[in-house]
Amino acid sequence: MIRIISILVGAFFTLGLAWSFGNGAYQQITEPPPATAEHHFHLAPKEVHFASDGPFGKFDRQQLQRGFQVYKEVCSACHSLSHVAFRDLTQLGYSEPEVKAIAKGFQVPGVDPNTGEAAMRPGLPTDYFPKPFANDIAARAANNNAVPPDLSLMTKARHDGPAYVYSLLTGYQNQPAALLKEFPDAKTPPGLHYNPYFANLNLAMPPPLTSEGQVQYGDGTKPTVDQMSKDVSAFLVWTAEPKLEKRKQTGWPVLGFLLFATVLGFLSYKNIWAEKKGKKVH
């Protein structure tokens, strides 16, 4: 009885699926989905390497400082970095007085000590990076109706994050003629910018890094657009996971210990089972 019911239930689901499959296949043949510009012209991120990559990866602190400079002088005009506090910058190799000075250079929301009214005050190391816009509406109003996303976790919040950020920053270009020929409707709307590394090809952010020397590095590195893009991507790897280095450094002794313990465990297993093993069957 249970088997008859089972076969009937099985028939219900398999026939329902076959019906869906048939309808889907029919639709696929009669009206195949139209090709889209995104599908044909979107590019996977470029190949790029950072010092923090790989199981032995470590941050290049010099590069992180340069990347921080790019963020401070360029990106921070529109993008917040809300999960990072000034105190965290000591991890980039800045001394405490330097961090104090950096914090002081930012105005953060505070309270007037005399009147209790909202006021701005210079930042302290314990403060977090301030937001460039008071709220999303202000951000939209200033940025062609797009809210610039917070950058703290950007390299973890996109597939292949660091390479994505680097590719996006260096990927601005004119729309290919082939695209306009194939998809005349996909012309980049006014106010947006063509970038094949962006999911829908057109983004509201104008090219932020446009000319060599836009940021003046103190360590003598040549500030090409490519270099600045790479440096700020490396910096955002750090902001997304400040504990990345510690994680990898912790991993090796843990694996070493587990390997040692497992080998010992295996040997004692072999020893204990020695006289119980017969010929192997299944």
Place this chain on the structure above:
Amino acid sequence: MSFPWAQQYKPTNPFMRWMDDRLPLPRLVYNSLGAGYPVPRNLNYFWNFGILAGLCLGLQIVTGIILAMHYAANAGVAFDSVEHIMRDVNWGWMLRYAHANGASAFFVVIYIHIFRGFFYGSYKAPREMVWLLGVTIFLLMMATAFMGYVLPWGQMSFWGAKVITGLFSAIPLVGEPLQQWLLGGFAPDNAALNRFFSLHYLLPFVIAGVVILHIWALHIPGSSNPTGVEVKTESDTVPFYPYFVAKDGWAVGAFAFLYCVMLFFFPNALGHPDNYIPANPMSTPAHIVPEWYFWPFYAILRAFTSDFFIVPAKLMGVLAMFSAILVWFFLPWLDRSPVRSGAYRPLYRKFFWALVVDAVILGYCGGAPAAEPYVMISQIAAIYYFAHFLIIIPIISAIERPDPLPFSITEAVLGKDENVPLSASPTAPFPGTQHANA
């Protein structure tokens, strides 16, 4: 229960004797994890995954309790509190990665454990209760994992919660009020997050309770084994301690090694990047996908794209998705083959491997965008899935001609068993069939 030859607990220490007379807890441990539990000597490495599953549960409970000390279940700050754990809590990053990857490790282990059961017929008499409790644990795990994934309150948390609770709205008449009642609102928000946190903390202890019943039920008939032939004599078994303690010990080490490779070097490989974006009810992600361990069932849900007679496509999908797991409850009665182990079932074995491939295909399609060709592939794969359990298994178990079984576990291991009676000579057509259900 136990076999008559099981070693007896004989405390020598006066305190342990005193204890044994009043609360025989050491005796319980001795009889379940010690020398007092005789285990078939021929268990292969697939029998290590039960203990690994228990280990994963313990790991999740310990890391979870500590994470809960730092996490704030409030829609306004949940996302930030997780980042606070990642950045400012001592070793918080390790706890959180251990918990997130621990969930994946738990499901890897449990899927191997379940498929071990499929192949070796572990669900068959007299172990039906072990199986039913196991499927119950799996359902509780799925609920727990789903609610846990909502807690970081990222984009996938929010939209996953919206899609999954939206499934209840497919139920005719009561669907929509039911969904609102479950969520405590019209969409996932603070009320939903709070109750999910509460239940996410509760359910693991419910799981632990059912695990105790699962092990209790297992210890009545004792462990199954790769031949599927029941234990007959003492030479078929070895005491759990030291033999399986040693084997489980090194298996735990090997498992911990692989788990730590993920934890320390690829902690985000199994997660979705969108969950590092704070939940935003105004912005739908391009592809809403659950965690990898739900992909096969998600593929089944999405495979129903057309209404079937009076049943709407969405309801069909929801029914099918839940049925995909519920059919496991009936497996002991759908598979009537007297032979337990797939090793002696040539026809069943082929379909078993087809199911493995099918599950992988469903998993792949469930993680892919809801577009062609993935939908059509998952439709075919889902047809096989339901046909496998509901049609193929009942039929092959009736028509299959199994291979000859060994007389005993001892014979299977050593090639000979001194206890073989003359009547069960290897030339008889099915020397073992009559024993399989003994």
